[in-house]
Amino acid sequence: MQNPISASIWKHRYLYLLVIPGTLYFIIYRYIPLFGSIIAFQDYNPFKGFIHSEWVGLRHFYTIFENQDVLRVLFNTLQLSFLQIVFAFPAPILLALMLNEIRSQFVKRWIQSIIYLPHFLSWVVIAGIATVFLRSEGLVNQLLHAAFNTEPIYFLQSPVFFKPLLILEVIWKEAGWGTVVFLAALAGVNAELYEAAVVDGAGRMRRIWHITLPAIRSTIVILLILRLGTVLDSGFEQVFLMLNPYVMEVGNVLDTYVYYKGIVQADFSFGTAVGLFKSLVGLVLVVLANRLAKRFNEEGIY
Template sequence: MNRAASTSRNGDLPIRTRIRAFEGRVWKRLKRDKWMYLLLTPGLLYFIIFKYVPMWGIALAFKNYQPFTGFWHSEWVGLEHFRNFFQNPDFFRILRNTLLLSLYNLIFFFPAPIILALLLNEVRKAFFKRTIQTLIYIPHFISMVIVGSISYVVLTTEGGIVNELLFQFTGQKINFLADPGWFRPIIIIQTIWKECGFGTIIFLAALAGVDVEQYEAAVVDGASRWRQMWHITLPSIRSTIIILLILRMGDVLENGFDQIYVMQNALNREVSDVFDTYVYLMGITQGAFSYSTAVGLFKAIIGVLLVFSSNYLAKRFGQSGIY
């Protein structure tokens, strides 16, 4: 018996030795790079406290949460809130409004930073290039509330510059802020004006890595500037475009609460109600915390599925994905 126990201990010895060696390497690396890990700590704590810990709140989507009974003692109702949401007459209207805004963003906003970056890349005067970059970056740092206020001042029928010009030329005014047909174009124009310049940073950084010798060879072959852009510049940043498009797919059901809420009013609510404003309406103003959590969880699940699906399709077509 002692012999068997001795053999067992001897058999476990190499594993323990490897574990100790691994622990020694880990501690050695931690000691060597302690200041780098110290710099990592604030970011790590941020994600743990504000990203991972709040995930416990997902359980609210499966409970009939009552503030007086508390989180743990609220009744468990399973998928009841999801069924109520899908059977709600507002579901398809909200889904349609959200998808249409996301589609318009993909068609009009997503290519805008790429086009702007390509145009800026063709500017040879450094002074003009830096000036233009600075001017188009500034709107990114303006609050969406300020953007909404500017839109109101410009588009209002009472002294708005756009309506004043229309009245001078046509004798008529258009109530842009109350007409449901103008809501989506206004949102897209605001998004392009505010975020297009900042979005060019990534593409300009990608363009900076393009091999200059390719352009020189193209010039020798007699390629025009358009041909150089089409056959050299765009293929060189194709991987960046695809990665950003994949990440963009995760925000298909995310239209930005602040922008929509600022521009929303009683007259355009039929087209301006999206998932973000609906969650606010049900969760904050009506106190349906579990129901609004279920809606938010539905958005998150669809976003994750779209990211994985688009990444899979990109891989199938021979492109580099995000993983």
């Protein structure tokens, strides 16, 4: 008699074949490198390797909270993540709500295509565009001088403009792509609900508040929980490309600090310790946010 498990595997063999590449990716590039995390507890020496390097326990983790530079960088990271959650996270939701109100499918698809395009640009291109437009002799300063006869404003060298500039770049690049998820959720809303609301005399804003937003509420909660899990990830590539000596005090975040400390200065153990610390904080925030969502009768991620 054929084993039912073997029979099921053979029946769905092509589906399992499709899963193999993704599984191998996570095993090779995600799980196997986890063994290297032990260097966070060592004074790692590349010439001695994992086995013979000196064990120092939690010394590198103590450094995270004792070093004033690390505390400043941690504050910059949390501040930037908070600004992204407050301003960049709601942007796709607002775009999805506005696009959902457009009745012409041609106009809707045309606008969608335009706002999706920046997502496919690399941060190198985005940083290049920002530099060309915002440098002292760039287009923005030329327009300001022509309109108000102002002196050049050094946007890229000013600590005041650094974080708002990063937030605007994130919104411009990713907000359009983020609407895909919310528009997909809105596609499942029964059109009869809107028709019934119109019959009852509900205006557009009341229909959005009582029908559209509740339809995507669970999606918003899930994405917010996942975003909280990466609260210490500020986007290394974007920040690294926009950094310069003038804004280092307010712009240096954990990711760039680990690069300079762990890679440039070859302090591999400390860089790994910071990475583990970030992962632990992300795990705690995800668990807490998920429990909070469950308490308010919302769907969580598990």
